Amino acid sequence: MAEKITVDGRCHCGSIEVTAQVDPGMVIACHCTDCQMIGGGPYRAVAISDAEDLSITGTPSEYIKVAESGNKRIQAFCGDCGTQLYACDENKQQFNIRTGFLNQSAVLVPKKHIFASSALHWITDIEDDPCFEKGPGSALIQLKQ
Ligand SMILES: [Zn+2]
Numbered sequence: 001m002a003e004k005i006t007v008d009g010r011c012h013c014g015s016i017e018v019t020a021q022v023d024p025g026m027v028i029a030c031h032c033t034d035c036q037m038i039g040g041g042p043y044r045a046v047a048i049s050d051a052e053d054l055s056i057t058g059t060p061s062e063y064i065k066v067a068e069s070g071n072k073r074i075q076a077f078c079g080d081c082g083t084q085l086y087a088c089d090e091n092k093q094q095f096n097i098r099t100g101f102l103n104q105s106a107v108l109v110p111k112k113h114i115f116a117s118s119a120l121h122w123i124t125d126i127e128d129d130p131c132f133e134k135g136p137g138s139a140l141i142q143l144k145q
């Protein structure tokens, strides 16, 4: 396992701050249509942190998203400014931190793409990375024509 780095960031209005340890080699971009809709962008990228490696100042708002599989995921965001902070399981064991608000976002390069089957066609720089049809355990797909 690669060395973890410390990352930190605050939401746009500054009322919530997050500090965490993440493996910079384990950044995932999710191209599912929920991420496109909720994220307001073409995809969402996350860095993964265990609960014991994470600290949060402030109180995030939570939206529970029910996946196709029936899994419930907490989607946390700032209730004041709307900045998206992380997703986690209901027991809050593992956190997928949105890289967009982290100060280290430039070095958190996605190495894996999930739900690549719904990636927008104009995203062409992911073809050489592992692209999974759906979730992380699903089939690899080839995007190159
Ligand atoms: Zn905020």
Ligand SMILES: [Zn+2]
Binding pocket: 030, 031, 032, 033, 034, 035, 036, 115
């Ligand atoms: Zn997604």
